[in-house]
Amino acid sequence: xxxxxxxxxxxxxxxxxxxxxxxxxxxxxxxxxxxxxxxxxxxxxxxxxxxxxxxxxxxxxxxxxxxxxxxxxxxxxxxxxxxxxxxxxxxxxxxxxxxxxxxxxxxxxxxxxxxxxxxxxxxxxxxxxxxxxxxxxxxxxxxxxxxxxxxxxxxxxxxxxxxxxxxxxxxxxxxxxxxxxxxxxxxxxxxxxxxxxxxxxxxxxxxxxxxxxxxxxxxxxxxxxxxxxxxxxxxxxxxxxxxxxxxxxxxxxxxxxxxxxxxxxxxxxxxxxxxxxxxxxxxxxxxxxxxxxxxxxxxx
Amino acid sequence: xxxxxxxxxxxxxxxxxxxxxxxxxxxxxxxxxxxxxxxxxxxxxxxxxxxxxxxxxxxxxxxxxxxxxxxxxxxxxxxxxxxxxxxxxxxxxxxxxxxxxxxxxxxxxxxxxxxxxxxxxxxxxxxxxxxxxxxxxxxxxxxxxxxxxxxxxxxxxxxxxxxxxxxxxxxxxxxxxxxxxxxxxxxxxxxxxxxxxxxxxxxxxxxxxxxxxxxxxxxxxxxxxxxxxxxxxxxxxxxxxxxxxxxx
Numbered sequence: 001x002x003x004x005x006x007x008x009x010x011x012x013x014x015x016x017x018x019x020x021x022x023x024x025x026x027x028x029x030x031x032x033x034x035x036x037x038x039x040x041x042x043x044x045x046x047x048x049x050x051x052x053x054x055x056x057x058x059x060x061x062x063x064x065x066x067x068x069x070x071x072x073x074x075x076x077x078x079x080x081x082x083x084x085x086x087x088x089x090x091x092x093x094x095x096x097x098x099x100x101x102x103x104x105x106x107x108x109x110x111x112x113x114x115x116x117x118x119x120x121x122x123x124x125x126x127x128x129x130x131x132x133x134x135x136x137x138x139x140x141x142x143x144x145x146x147x148x149x150x151x152x153x154x155x156x157x158x159x160x161x162x163x164x165x166x167x168x169x170x171x172x173x174x175x176x177x178x179x180x181x182x183x184x185x186x187x188x189x190x191x192x193x194x195x196x197x198x199x200x201x202x203x204x205x206x207x208x209x210x211x212x213x214x215x216x217x218x219x220x221x222x223x224x225x226x227x228x229x230x231x232x233x234x235x236x237x238x239x240x241x242x243x244x245x246x247x248x249x250x251x252x253x254x255x256x257x258x259x260x261x262x263x264x265x266x267x268x269x270x271x272x273x274x275x276x277x278x279x280x281x282x283x284x285x286x287x288x289x290x291x292x293x294x295x296x297x298x299x300x
Numbered sequence: 301x302x303x304x305x306x307x308x309x310x311x312x313x314x315x316x317x318x319x320x321x322x323x324x325x326x327x328x329x330x331x332x333x334x335x336x337x338x339x340x341x342x343x344x345x346x347x348x349x350x351x352x353x354x355x356x357x358x359x360x361x362x363x364x365x366x367x368x369x370x371x372x373x374x375x376x377x378x379x380x381x382x383x384x385x386x387x388x389x390x391x392x393x394x395x396x397x398x399x400x401x402x403x404x405x406x407x408x409x410x411x412x413x414x415x416x417x418x419x420x421x422x423x424x425x426x427x428x429x430x431x432x433x434x435x436x437x438x439x440x441x442x443x444x445x446x447x448x449x450x451x452x453x454x455x456x457x458x459x460x461x462x463x464x465x466x467x468x469x470x471x472x473x474x475x476x477x478x479x480x481x482x483x484x485x486x487x488x489x490x491x492x493x494x495x496x497x498x499x500x501x502x503x504x505x506x507x508x509x510x511x512x513x514x515x516x517x518x519x520x521x522x523x524x525x526x527x528x529x530x531x532x533x534x535x536x537x538x539x540x541x542x543x544x545x546x547x548x
Contacts (some may be wrong), residue, residue, distance in 0.1 A: 110324040142328045144335045171352040175338055178347040199349055202529040205536050206347075212539075220541055254351040259533035264542050272540075 003034045011043070014050055021057035024050060029063070045074065052084055056091050064088055079105075083114045090118075095126045113143055120152075129160060140172075147176050151183075154190070163194035164253070181210040185227055188234055191254075197238050198252040201259055204234035224276045232272045236297065239266035270297050301464060302471060304409050309476050311405050315398075325371045329507050332369035336360050336514050343521035345528045353525055361518050364511035371507070414461065418444070421457035429453045 006027040013024055028051035031037065037044045052067035068088055071081045082105055090098045102119040105112060116139050123132035133156055140149050150173045157166035170187040177183055188203030211228045213219055224232055242249040242262050249258040259265060274297060277290045322330070339356055346353055363369055423445055433441070433452045442450065444458040455463075537543035 111322055111327050142324060142331070144331060145338070168352065171348045171356070174347040175342065175356075178342050184347065202349075202532050205532040206529045208536060209532060209539070219539060254349050256349055256351075261533065261537060261543065264537055265533060268537065268540055268542055 003031060003036055006030050007036075007040070007047075010047060010050065014046055019057070021054040024054035025058045025060065025063070028054060032063075045071065049080065049084060053087065056088055061088070061091060064091075079109065079112055079114070083112075083118065086115065086118055090122065095122050098122060111142075113139075113146070117149070124152075124156060129156060132156060144172075145176060147173055150176065154186075158190065158193075163190055166190050167194055167196075181207050181227060184210065185231060185234075188231070192234060192238065194253070195248075196253050196256070197242055197248050198250070198256040198258045199254045201235055201238035201242075201265070202256060204231045204238065205259075205265075207231035208235070224272050229273070229276045232269050232276065235265060236269040236273060239263075239269060273297050301413065301468065302475075304413065305468060305472050306475060308405060308409055309472070312402060315401050315405060323371075329369050329371040332364075332507075333510060333514055336364075336518055340517060340521040343525045346525055347528055349527050349529065350525070353527070354522070357518050357522050361515050364515050364518075367508060367511070369507070369511065414458075417457060417461050424457045425454045426457050426460045427455050429455060 010024060010027055010031070012018075013020060028047070031047070032051070037047070040047060048067045048071050052064045052071070055061070055064035055067065065088070068081070068085060071078075071084065075081050086098060086101055086105070089101055099119065099122055102115050102122070105115045106119065109115075116135075120132050120135045120139060123129075123135060133153070136149060136153050136156070140146065140153065143149065150169050154166045154169035154173065157163070157169060167187060167190045170183065170190055173183050174187060184203055185207045188200050188207060191197075191203060192200035208224075208228055208231045211226070211231070212224065213222060239262050242258070243266065249262065252258070273293060277293045336357075339353075339360065343353070348356075425445065429441075431453070435452060437452050441452060441459045442454065442456045443462070445456045534543060
């Protein structure tokens with residue numbers, strides 16, 4: 001593998017923010033070995049940061065230290081390097097020491113978002129969920145537009161079985177990124193878990209609407225793919241539970257009116273799921289599960 | 301002249317004070333408006349269901365009303381006057397000083413070079429253009445030489461200086477990169493006081509007033525609000541041909 005290809009791949013990882021640590025580390029080590037770092041110009045600092053993070057991820061702290069030393073020599077007192085130093089510290093030191101380090105950084109600059117987030121992640125990691133939630137809400141109150149932060153908050157709530165709160169955080173995510181069907185799907189599933197079936201089914205249908213084609217002529221023949229299938233599963237689950245217990249459909253905590261044609265939706269979801277598993281899978285994984293899916297879909 | 305431009309660029313880089321860091325409260329104040337703008341942006345076909353929309357909208361409105369997002373906490377009654385005076389806020393003063401400083405660096409070398417050329421080369425004719433020009437260019441090309449009947453193709457020293465002065469920007473951009481501060485035409489068009497005025501307009505905003513206006517906007521978009529998932533069930537059924545397209 002030549003160095004240029006490795007560099008291109010690394011640059012692609014950087015722009016896409018991919019966390020392929022093992023791959024990054026191997027390619028980065030190759031670049032270091034070939035000694036072309038100083039030829040990269042200004043690119044090399046981004047590369048060193050990336051390599052340091054990947055090296056910490058795969059446990060090669062010696063490489064990470066070397067990157068950090070170079071970065072520190074070039075940018076003394078830079079907030080980004082400070083944050084990286086903190087991450088390196090977390091790898092070996094006790095959480096308390098890292099927390100103290102972050103607290104000092106935050107005191108010097110209370111608006112340093114990255115350090116703040118690291119601090120919250122330590123709280124969460126060490127099981128201080130209440131503190132993590134408190135800090136994270138404060139953080140989001142200041143940096144409202146951080147989708148990642150809202151997702152993290154939703155995740156924390158979901159792991160504590162607080163699905164209502166989780167759903168509320170996800171609503172903010174939806175506001176911030178209304179065009180991303182994955183977030184809608186997550187919100188739908190959270191609503192389902194929270195027991196708000198009327199809301200869940202509508203959001204599942206929104207996912208379907210967002211991810212299938214626009215051309216309604218060919219739609220009937222087309223095969224649902226990817227997350228659309230998952231959304232249809234959600235619709236099916238909702239309609240089934242609504243059919244079993246009519247009270248579930250009307251008791252919605254968000255006062256969402258129940259869908260009008262539950263039976264038709266149920267039939268449509270059944271049909272779509274059958275299509276999804278019949279046409280695309282003559283071979284491979286899908287064919288194996290087909291029997292089970294058909295049995296599940298047919299059951300009541 | 302090129303060297304002076306380059307030198308000036310680096311002096312500017314040295315003089316530029318690092319942007320002042322905002323406190324957390326100030327940042328929060330600055331970004332509070334964006335929250336309601338994000339909410340309002342999609343209100344006509346909002347991705348979130350009515351209950352959640354109303355909750356967020358009302359809590360924001362309450363917070364704006366109570367001044368919860370203001371940097372210095374909720375107002376205590378008669379403190380509305382202070383924000384408008386730039387001289388009361390030390391941060392604003394800093395910004396003004398920085399503006400003056402850069403302007404000085406711009407002007408001083410300009411004046412020195414021009415004075416120098418004027419002193420030594422007054423009345424000299426430096427070059428002859430290789431093409432004829434009409435009389436209209438006389439004032440542009442023969443500044444500093446008061447002769448009514450000299451051919452316009454002769455260019456006086458002072459005019460040559462000005463021509464170079466405006467023409468060097470491309471060269472600076474090549475040497476110093478696109479966003480350099482050696483660009484000399486800028487300080488001809490922009491007086492130091494004009495920049496001060498625009499900088500001032502951007503900085504101290506009366507957030508209390510902005511928040512009040514935003515409350516009206518919030519109320520307005522709540523009227524516009526519909527949920528994207530309102531009739532999604534019938535829409536999907538129609539889309540897949542299970543239901544006759546909704547009668548409208």
